[in-house]
Amino acid sequence: MNRLGRFIRWRGLAAFVVLVTALTLGWLLLVDRMVKAGFEAAGTRAVGARVDVGGADLSLFPAGLTLTRIQVTDPDAPMTNAVEIARVAMTMDGALLLRRKVIVEEMAVEGVRLHTPRSRSGAIHKAPKPAREADHALFGLALPDPDALLREARLEALQAADALKADLAAFRASWEKQIAELPDDDDLKAYRERIKALQQARKGGIGAVLGAVKEVKALQDDIRADAKAVRDARQRFHAELAQLQARRKALQDAPAAEARRLVTRFAHDAGLEGTLTTLAFTERVSGWVTTTHGWYQRLRPYIDRARAVHDADGAPARGTGQDIRFPETHPLPDLLVRRASVSVQLAAGDLAGTVTNLTPDPSTLGRPLVFRFTGDRLRGIDRVAVEGTLDHVRPDAPRDRLAITVNGYRADGLALVPGGPLPLTLARGRVDLAVHATVAGGDRLAGRLALGLRDARLEAEGSPAVARALQGVKAVNAQATLGGTLAHPTVDVSTNLDDLLRAAAAEVARQRLETLEADVRQRLAQRLRERLGDADPDGLAKAIGDHLAARAGGLDEILAGVLTGRP
Amino acid sequence: MRLLARLLRVLNSETDPAQISLALCLALISGLTPLLSPHNLVVLLLTLVLRVNLSTFIAATLALSGIAYLLDPLFHLIGRAVLTLDLLQGTWTALYNTTWFRLAHLNNTVVMGSLLSALALFVPAFFLGNALIVRYRLHVLAWVQRLHVVRLLKASRLYQAYRAAANLRGAP
Structure with a gap:
C-alpha cells in the first residue's frame, strides 16, 4: 500500500457513485408520488377539507410539472367539490429551482368546473354547522308560538x-x-x-x-x-x-x-316593516359576501404571507428553523406564477381568463395579483366579465378590488324568494348585474351592486295580495350598497318594487299578526x-x-x- | 445491538484510533445537521473515500441525530445570532446571492447553527476521541482481558469457532 493508499479508499469512491445513483433513481421513481402527496397535504391544510390530486408528473429537463384531476372539496358541503380542475400544466425556471425559488413562467389551468359531485366525503373533521340567523326564519313570516x-x-x-x-x-x-x-x-x-x-x-x-x-x-x-x-x-x-x-x-x-x-x-x-324584495335581496347579497369572505380568509395566507424577517419573534417548530432573508440582487418571491391561463367550464359555456403575478409574497415582487375572466355568447347569458386585483404589495395597506358584470342573463323561473309563505318567482325576464366591491385594509368592505330585470314577469303564488301588486311589473331595478366589514357586512338595498310591495306585504303581515295578537290576548x-x-x-x-x-x-x-x- | 457489537469490536480491535475518531467527527456533521442537507453528500463522500471506520460513522450518526433533535432550539439560537450579526451582513448578503448557499439552505438558522456547532467540535472531538480510545485500550480493555471469566470464555471451543468464522468473513 502506497502512502496515499493509507488514507484513501478508492473503492469508496465507486461506492459513493453507486449510492448517489441509486438515491437519484429512487427519487426519480418516487418524486411524482411525493409531489402528489405534498400538494394534497398542503391543499387540505389550506382549504380545511380534502384536496385530491389524480396524478403528478414532474419533469426536470425542461423543469415542469403537470397535475391532473385536482378536486377541492367544499368545506361546507363535503360531498361536493368547490372546484375540480382537469389539468394543470406549468413550466418552471430550472436554474432558480436550485435557489429554492419556484418561478412558474406559464401555467395552463384547463377544465375548471365548479360544484361537481364527489364519490366520497371530503370532510376532514366534523364541524358543527353554524346556526342560521334568526332573521332568515323571520323573513319567511314564521310566527312564534x-x-x-x-x-x-x-x-x-x-x-x-x-x-x-x-x-x-x-x-x-x-x-x-x-x-x-x-x-x-x-x-x-x-x-x-x-x-x-x-x-x-x-x-x-x-x-x-x-x-x-x-x-x-x-x-x-x-x-x-x-x-x-x-x-x-x-x-x-x-x-x-x-x-x-x-x-x-x-x-x-x-x-x-x-x-x-x-x-x-x-x-x-x-x-316585518321592510318589504319582501328588500329582505330577499339583502339576504342574497349577505350570503354572497359571507361565502366570499370564507374563501378569502382561507386563501389569504397564500396571497399575503408575512415575510420572515431578521427580527421575527417566536421559536419556530422543532427541526424547521427560520429562513433569514437578505437583500437580493434580483429580488423574487419563493413562489411565483407569472401568468396562468384558466378555462372554466360552466353549464352555460366556457369562461376564459388569466391570472397574473400569483404569489404569497407580493411585496417582494412589487406587483399585485390581477385576474380577468370573460365569457361571450354563453347559453342564456350575453356576456360575463369578472376582473379584479388583489394588491398586497404594501402588507400594511392591502387593497383588493372585484368587478363583476353580467349582461342579458335569461333568468326564467328564478326563485327570488324561495319557499316560505310568500314565494316570489321571476317567471320570465333578463337580468343585468353589475358589482363593484373593494376591500381595504384586509377587512373594510365597500361596494355597490346594481341589478336590473328586463321583460320581467313576476309570480307570487302564496299571496293574492302580492300577486295583484306585481301585475303589470315589467322592469325591476335593485341597488345595494355594501359596507361594514367582511365578517359583518352591512347591505343597504332599495328597489323600485318597494312601494308596490310594501302595501301588499303589510296586508299579509297584518293578517298574520292579528291572528297572533288574538291568540296572545286570549x-x-x-x-x-x-x-x-x-x-x-x-x-x-x-x-x-x-x-x-x-x-x-x-x-x-x-x-x-x-x-x-x-x- | 448488532451495530453496537460491531462498534465494541472495532474499539477492541487493532484499528487505528484516528480512523475511529475521524468517523466520529464526520458523524458529528451528518448527525447534528439536518440529514437531507446537501452538504451531507460531501460528508458521505469523505466517509466512503477516506479510510474511516464505517460502523463507527453509522452508529454515531444515528445516535447524534437523536441528540440533535434535543439540541434543535440551541442550534436555532446560534444560527440566528450568527446570521443576524451586523458584522457579517455583507458576507451573508453576498453568499445569499449565490446558488450554492441557497441550495445548501445555509440561511436557515437550524442548518447554520448545527453546522457551525459540528465544525467547531470537529477538531477537538478528533483529538479527544483519539486520546480516549488509546486510554480505553490501555486500561479498560487490558483489565477486561485479564478477567478470569473472559479468559475462560476465550479459551472455550465456542469462542474459537466464532473467531474462525469471523476471520473467514474478514471481520476486523
Whole structure:
C-alpha cells in the first residue's frame, strides 16, 4: 500500500457513485408520488377539507410539472367539490429551482368546473354547522308560538294583577277593622232604649220634662255624631274602592294592550316593516359576501404571507428553523406564477381568463395579483366579465378590488324568494348585474351592486295580495350598497318594487299578526283570571259597602224617630 | 445491538484510533445537521473515500441525530445570532446571492447553527476521541482481558469457532 493508499479508499469512491445513483433513481421513481402527496397535504391544510390530486408528473429537463384531476372539496358541503380542475400544466425556471425559488413562467389551468359531485366525503373533521340567523326564519313570516312569546315577555299586566290582589286583601282587612270601630247593632239598640226611656219621662212632673229635653238633645248629638262617622267612613270606602275598581278595569283591558305591544315589538324585531324584495335581496347579497369572505380568509395566507424577517419573534417548530432573508440582487418571491391561463367550464359555456403575478409574497415582487375572466355568447347569458386585483404589495395597506358584470342573463323561473309563505318567482325576464366591491385594509368592505330585470314577469303564488301588486311589473331595478366589514357586512338595498310591495306585504303581515295578537290576548286573559282568583273589588263593594249603607240608614232612621217621637 | 457489537469490536480491535475518531467527527456533521442537507453528500463522500471506520460513522450518526433533535432550539439560537450579526451582513448578503448557499439552505438558522456547532467540535472531538480510545485500550480493555471469566470464555471451543468464522468473513 502506497502512502496515499493509507488514507484513501478508492473503492469508496465507486461506492459513493453507486449510492448517489441509486438515491437519484429512487427519487426519480418516487418524486411524482411525493409531489402528489405534498400538494394534497398542503391543499387540505389550506382549504380545511380534502384536496385530491389524480396524478403528478414532474419533469426536470425542461423543469415542469403537470397535475391532473385536482378536486377541492367544499368545506361546507363535503360531498361536493368547490372546484375540480382537469389539468394543470406549468413550466418552471430550472436554474432558480436550485435557489429554492419556484418561478412558474406559464401555467395552463384547463377544465375548471365548479360544484361537481364527489364519490366520497371530503370532510376532514366534523364541524358543527353554524346556526342560521334568526332573521332568515323571520323573513319567511314564521310566527312564534304565543306561549313562547308570553314567556319571553316581561308582562306588566301580571305584575299589576299580583299588586291588585295584595291591595284588595289589605283593603278588606283595613275596612273590617274600621267597621268594628263604628257603631254596631248594640249601639243602635242602646239608642232605642234611650228613646223609650225619654218617652216615659214625659209622664212625670215639669222637672222631669225639663230633664228629658236635655236628654233628647244629648241623644240627638250622639246619634248625629255616629251617623256622621258612618257617612264619612262610607265616603272614604267608596273613594278607595273606586281606585281599586279602576285598576281592575284597567286589568281587564290589559290583555289586549299587552298583546298588541308584544306583537308590535315582534314585528319590529323581525323586520316585518321592510318589504319582501328588500329582505330577499339583502339576504342574497349577505350570503354572497359571507361565502366570499370564507374563501378569502382561507386563501389569504397564500396571497399575503408575512415575510420572515431578521427580527421575527417566536421559536419556530422543532427541526424547521427560520429562513433569514437578505437583500437580493434580483429580488423574487419563493413562489411565483407569472401568468396562468384558466378555462372554466360552466353549464352555460366556457369562461376564459388569466391570472397574473400569483404569489404569497407580493411585496417582494412589487406587483399585485390581477385576474380577468370573460365569457361571450354563453347559453342564456350575453356576456360575463369578472376582473379584479388583489394588491398586497404594501402588507400594511392591502387593497383588493372585484368587478363583476353580467349582461342579458335569461333568468326564467328564478326563485327570488324561495319557499316560505310568500314565494316570489321571476317567471320570465333578463337580468343585468353589475358589482363593484373593494376591500381595504384586509377587512373594510365597500361596494355597490346594481341589478336590473328586463321583460320581467313576476309570480307570487302564496299571496293574492302580492300577486295583484306585481301585475303589470315589467322592469325591476335593485341597488345595494355594501359596507361594514367582511365578517359583518352591512347591505343597504332599495328597489323600485318597494312601494308596490310594501302595501301588499303589510296586508299579509297584518293578517298574520292579528291572528297572533288574538291568540296572545286570549292566553293572557286566561292567565290574569288564574292569577287574580277571587280578588274582586265589586265583591268588596257589596260586602262592606252594603254594610256601611245599612248602618248609616239605621242611624238616620233612629234620629228621625227621635225627632218625630216614634222610635 | 448488532451495530453496537460491531462498534465494541472495532474499539477492541487493532484499528487505528484516528480512523475511529475521524468517523466520529464526520458523524458529528451528518448527525447534528439536518440529514437531507446537501452538504451531507460531501460528508458521505469523505466517509466512503477516506479510510474511516464505517460502523463507527453509522452508529454515531444515528445516535447524534437523536441528540440533535434535543439540541434543535440551541442550534436555532446560534444560527440566528450568527446570521443576524451586523458584522457579517455583507458576507451573508453576498453568499445569499449565490446558488450554492441557497441550495445548501445555509440561511436557515437550524442548518447554520448545527453546522457551525459540528465544525467547531470537529477538531477537538478528533483529538479527544483519539486520546480516549488509546486510554480505553490501555486500561479498560487490558483489565477486561485479564478477567478470569473472559479468559475462560476465550479459551472455550465456542469462542474459537466464532473467531474462525469471523476471520473467514474478514471481520476486523
